[in-house]
Amino acid sequence: MPTFVYMTRCDGCGHCVDICPSDIMHIDTTYRRAYNIEPNMCWECYSCVKACPQNAIDVRGYADFAPLGHSVRAVRDEEKGVIAWRIKFRNGKKDLSLLAPITTKPWGKYIPQLRDVPAPTQEQRDSQYLYNEPKYIRMDDGGIHTLETNGLKIVEGVQY
């Protein structure tokens, strides 16, 4: 289910409008509050939810991680370097708290040194692959990567 805005909380700051990759968060010209103009096109990517300083945006997550209408709320707190999630089951019984540190590198710290990377060959240019594929999607070392093949398992708590 796409995003929706609690109008009483939104103050029309525009952060959600700025960040939405689908460009579907807009400022309503009558009420001056944000709203999703094209719910069908929402990726439920949570970008706007995390960007909203007033926690005014809510969204029901995909059924695979929030089945049966669980409530999923997220807060991104740059000051504390935290992205916190809370998933509450519909019967109110199970209440999951997930926490991940913000791992975006500090601004200006990591600049890709593209000039050091060898220029693509003609063959690479003619290929249908994107830059550094298949290396970056790791198809070159055989098979599709899954949690299992990477020796990972889902745990409650911090997840990567």
Place this chain on the structure above:
Amino acid sequence: MFASNPFAALTETISAEMIQGYVILMAILVVGMTIYDMIHKKSAKYFFAKAKQAEANRVRELGAGDKIGIAVKVATVDVATAGEFCNPMRRISHMLMMWGFILFIVSTVALTFAYTGEAPAIVAQLWHLGAIMVMVGGYWFWFFIRVDVSAEAVSLFRIVQADLFILSLLGTTTFGLLWSIMQSKGDAMWTTIFLALFIISATFLFGGVLWSKFAHMFFKPAAAFNKRVIKADGSRENLPEDFDLTSSEIQKRYPDIPEYMGTNPSYMGLGIKREKPKHY
């Protein structure tokens, strides 16, 4: 010019009682319409239903002392200094309007009830200062800060019902000030015209509470109080807890954090708040 009571000269044509009657009528309209609005929109009912719902998620009970502390914070941070605004320009403009309006109203009551004739210069000066503060904050808002104007490039002159409040507020203060100026200049015609416009816009301002956002002055503090209560009692409207990555308790609960980030995770910068939203 700003030191004389503009209402004093008015008593030569309209009796002081009539002026006072008008002020009382406006006050009744504001109170009555706010209450009607609350009943009609069921906002109070919604507010209490939400509070009841939050009870189930509470982690701690708040005592009377906590609630008083929260009320003081609401009064000093949320109301007096408009602390909820992220945008400093909007915050300053809002404070100019709010404090200007309070000055304007309080001094109007003083000038029409306490001093029907000549008033102490300071009271009249505060009346004029209030009007000017509202005008500075209000015109700044109207021309530069209104979100649909600055963000969605809507025409400056597009007027919708949501503008009833700001326009009647600006009308009241602007025409009030112009009326006072013309009166002190002794220009009878313009004095009458601006007085009429002043009364018309004030009637729209106070009589239009039901259709404008006037009542936000009363609803906002209630919402701010509620916002602080749900934080303090831990119900948080289902929002995640307030985590601190450097707290040893949190690191024990989520051992991956010290493993990946160390015990004192570095500050990653302001992220999206690094710059003011403007790309839309």
